[in-house]
Amino acid sequence: MTLLWMTLGLVVLLFLRVPVALALLIPSLVYVVVNPTASLTIAVQQTVSGVNTFPLLAVPMFILLGCLANASGITDRVYATALAFLGRLRGSLGYVNVATSFGFSWMSGAAIADAAAMGRVQVPAMVRRGYPVGFSIGITGASSLIAPLIPPSIPAIIYAVTAGVSVGALFVAGIVPALLLVTALCVMVWWKMRKQDHLREERSSWAHRMRTLWWSLPALGAAVVILGSILTGAATPTEAAAIGVLYLFLLCAVYGKINRGTLRTVLVQTVETAGSVLIIVAAAALFGWVLARERAPQAAADLILGLTDRPVVFLLLVCVLLFVVGALLEPTAAILIVVPVLAPAAEIYGIDPVHFAVVVILNLIIGLLTPPVGLVLFVLSSVTERPVTQVITGVLPFFLPMAVVLVLVTFFPVFSTWLPGLLGFG
Numbered sequence: 001m002t003l004l005w006m007t008l009g010l011v012v013l014l015f016l017r018v019p020v021a022l023a024l025l026i027p028s029l030v031y032v033v034v035n036p037t038a039s040l041t042i043a044v045q046q047t048v049s050g051v052n053t054f055p056l057l058a059v060p061m062f063i064l065l066g067c068l069a070n071a072s073g074i075t076d077r078v079y080a081t082a083l084a085f086l087g088r089l090r091g092s093l094g095y096v097n098v099a100t101s102f103g104f105s106w107m108s109g110a111a112i113a114d115a116a117a118m119g120r121v122q123v124p125a126m127v128r129r130g131y132p133v134g135f136s137i138g139i140t141g142a143s144s145l146i147a148p149l150i151p152p153s154i155p156a157i158i159y160a161v162t163a164g165v166s167v168g169a170l171f172v173a174g175i176v177p178a179l180l181l182v183t184a185l186c187v188m189v190w191w192k193m194r195k196q197d198h199l200r201e202e203r204s205s206w207a208h209r210m211r212t213l214w215w216s217l218p219a220l221g222a223a224v225v226i227l228g229s230i231l232t233g234a235a236t237p238t239e240a241a242a243i244g245v246l247y248l249f250l251l252c253a254v255y256g257k258i259n260r261g262t263l264r265t266v267l268v269q270t271v272e273t274a275g276s277v278l279i280i281v282a283a284a285a286l287f288g289w290v291l292a293r294e295r296a297p298q299a300a301a302d303l304i305l306g307l308t309d310r311p312v313v314f315l316l317l318v319c320v321l322l323f324v325v326g327a328l329l330e331p332t333a334a335i336l337i338v339v340p341v342l343a344p345a346a347e348i349y350g351i352d353p354v355h356f357a358v359v360v361i362l363n364l365i366i367g368l369l370t371p372p373v374g375l376v377l378f379v380l381s382s383v384t385e386r387p388v389t390q391v392i393t394g395v396l397p398f399f400l401p402m403a404v405v406l407v408l409v410t411f412f413p414v415f416s417t418w419l420p421g422l423l424g425f426g
Contacts, residue, residue, distance in 0.1 A: 326367020
């Protein structure tokens with residue numbers, strides 16, 4: 001009954017649009033006050049310990065990295081390079097959209113940052129060139145989901161801290177699924193644009209291509225610095241985040257893009273975003289402590305085991321559950337709520353922890369494009385000045401390639417476990 005009232009309280013508060021942190025905190029505090037065996041001192045300790053972990057230091061660092069990349073014009077450099085190489089293809093700006101998102105993703109780590117940057121630059125450019133508005137918005141929203149899958153993925157860091165999985169392993173595990181998503185979106189662009197022969201750009205000379213590539217190589221070097229330092233063992237993911245920020249800060253100084261006003265804007269954005277994330281983490285730590293105290297993971301495992309003893313059916317049930325959760329909560333909050341319950345159950349079924357982590361993250365980031373609460377939908381509506389209904393209509397066709405990738409990653413573990421095993425994370 002306690003678990004039922006806790007869950008009901010959380011759901012009601014979320015439907016009342018109470019901020020996620022308060023929706024987690026209020027039922028937890030009521031439990032501590034009402035339950036005579038619960039200690040307020042221990043509750044406070046659990047809340048503080050939720051954010052007092054070394055890996056979580058990477059979150060504000062990677063958020064700062066994304067804000068610096070956004071403010072420094074690096075997006076424009078990546079866009080120019082992709083356009084120079086892909087412009088001659090039919091429907092070229094669709095491929096450029098995907099390629100630019102993939103390049104920018106190595107620095108942003110969050111779909112919202114990618115959608116804000118790409119939506120502001122690429123949707124107007126595509127519409128001016130004659131691309132349908134819905135297609136332009138849809139491909140921008142779908143390609144923004146690449147960012148949370150590859151380093152420096154913020155959902156991967158949150159999941160790793162919550163479930164006790166290696167951050168480096170999750171960083172590497174998301175790369176192949178991200179490439180699958182890139183491929184699926186490119187196939188969708190080809191299908192949609194296969195008869196639009198007029199949607200081509202002028203062929204760029206090889207001299208121009210090499211010049212734009214050279215122009216953007218230092219920016220793309222941030223990905224090499226971050227991932228290289230992790231894979232070689234030179235730095236932990238947290239230390240790599242700090243190295244990446246230093247590298248990008250020096251690069252912005254060389255480009256002449258850093259001044260007092262820009263730096264202040266970047267730091268304010270970082271503090272606001274990191275603060276909101278870490279407050280949710282702290283509140284979720286207390287909520288998770290209550291769930292653990294009431295044996296919620298064990299109850300969930302018993303319930304699911306009563307329904308099926310087959311891992312494939314369990315994964316299918318998890319996907320259905322996470323589709324609903326992802327449509328209502330942003331990934332950070334959803335991971336902090338569901339992972340402490342689902343991860344132990346996945347272990348009972350013998351599912352690889354890294355594979356299960358990628359399945360959970362991919363499910364939840366698709367929720368960023370799912371009504372009614374999909375945050376990327378509202379970000380795209382804001383930056384493109386288009387109604388949310390038009391954004392939703394444009395995004396809907398792209399659920400097909402996303403669903404194909406989700407099925408492949410969920411039921412074929414090799415896509416998420418092969419690369420970590422190859423690099424020694426297995």
